Amino acid sequence: MLLARAPPPPLLSPSKSPAQRVRAFCRRRLAAPSTAAHASTVASSEASSFRAGQKRKQVASVANPLVKHCVKLRDSAAYRRSCGRLLLVGLVPILEVWRSGFAAIDCLLLLDGLAVPEELHELCGDVVYVSATVMKKISGMQSVDSTEAIAVMHMPKYFCDLNGDDGGAALDGLLHSPRRILVLDGIQDPGNLGTLIRSACAFKWDGVFLLPSCCDPFNEKALRAARGASLQLPIVSGNWYDLRAFMTERGMKMLAGHPESNSDGSDGTQTLSKELADSLMNESLCLVLGSEGNGLSEETVQACELVSIPMEGIFESLNVSVAGGIFLFMLRPKQQIYSRTLTS
Structure with missing residues (x-):
């Protein structure tokens, strides 16, 4: 089935390179709330980054069905084609693909404690916060240093x-x-x-x-x-x-x-x-x-x-x-x- 092209999102300042945006993204880790008031402020800030109808989820177990689905997308070409979906690991390639406007994101997986990047505030898919253990399981990598984000994307119509x-x-x-x-x-x-x-x-x-x-x-x-x-x-x-x-x-x-x-x-x-x-x-x-x-x-x-x-x-x-x-x-x-x- 041919899929509709996703509209390109607004761009950040062209003066920032992808590497600079990643560093800025990493600096926006959400601090652990020390008071109830601070926790409320953080929750309000997070909520403002979600569009109406967009869901925010939390996954901490590698036994979660979503985790198993993502691992199969990573490992099996036949499964990718049957689902019409693919897995893209790493914030820089996700941003590059998103800016091109040639693919739609079904689901964005973020490491616990990270804010949604500005460029991705307009995505229509769900945002799922995952533990470091889950991120390692899905990415197949031993470190999460370069895998703060993973996207489940539509297979291209081309x-x-x-x-x-x-x-x-x-x-x-x-x-x-x-x-x-x-x-x-x-x-x-x-x-x-x-x-x-x-x-x-x-x-x-x-x-x-x-x-x-x-x-x-x-x-x-x-x-x-x-x-x-x-x-x-x-x-x-x-x-x-x-x-x-x-x-x-x-x-x-x-x-x-x-x-x-x-x-x-x-x-x-x-x-x-x-x-x-x-x-x-x-x-x-x-x-x-x-x-x-x-x-x-x-x-x-x-x-x-x-x-x-x-x-x-x-x-x-x-x-x-x-x-x-x-x-x-x-x-x-x-x-x-x-x-x-x-x-x-």
């Missing part, structure tokens, strides 16, 4: 699983006239996958296609590495049959990043250069990047024109997220290059 019943119908709506598609072939490290999605979003690529064996893009570590890009960029999960049909129908040229060393028996690898990028500027492109350990699949090698990054020294290849950033920048869409030229 995600499409072609294994689902309505995947094919939704695909055309997500990627109706793409010029640049990043395809990830068996990327299993969530940090690398999230970083690649973030780079694709930064360089204005139209979407990401995930082939089998890729880790889930809504894995908590992948979400943190993507810094909100996973909720803004169309992401499609499918197989090689789906990809071939999609690229053939739209007449897209298929390239694959490949080490200069042809140890897999491939040949005819081109070198990534400005001249090559310029020659492809007006073409619709699909770029495939392979996994960290196994590289490109045989299907990818057979279907794509291979392109390598020229390097000096003894190194044969780069980390896939580093190499991907270079490819995505060099092959970025024409309109982005043109707009940067006008503003430089």
Whole structure:
């Protein structure tokens, strides 16, 4: 089910960085009430930060059903998709995603003693105060120093699983006239996958296609590495049959990043250069990047024109997220290059 986009909340002063806002947030810990009058003042202050109909709850036990639900959201991709929800850990990524306006927060979990951040006063979901033990259980981390907040968020409307019943119908709506598609072939490290999605979003690529064996893009570590890009960029999960049909129908040229060393028996690898990028500027492109350990699949090698990054020294290849950033920048869409030229 496609979900409505949440309206962006009012922003704080742009002079404050996310790190500064986190420090300010941490300084707003509510002091233990020493008198009844002070306790009443604190309660009144807390109440003013809740909208009408918004619930304030308290959870101290790891056996609470909400805690079990959150742990399953963190650990299981199948459960995330069946619920249409995901878990985002840490105040900085929560604020970044909330400011983008591309996701709605169902529930905000805050460490006991913390006030609701100003930027999140307008959220419609519940606010749940949890103990340090519960926060550690849900986040899977041993320390709560960087996990003062966790958000249960809606799965983005820009995600499409072609294994689902309505995947094919939704695909055309997500990627109706793409010029640049990043395809990830068996990327299993969530940090690398999230970083690649973030780079694709930064360089204005139209979407990401995930082939089998890729880790889930809504894995908590992948979400943190993507810094909100996973909720803004169309992401499609499918197989090689789906990809071939999609690229053939739209007449897209298929390239694959490949080490200069042809140890897999491939040949005819081109070198990534400005001249090559310029020659492809007006073409619709699909770029495939392979996994960290196994590289490109045989299907990818057979279907794509291979392109390598020229390097000096003894190194044969780069980390896939580093190499991907270079490819995505060099092959970025024409309109982005043109707009940067006008503003430089």
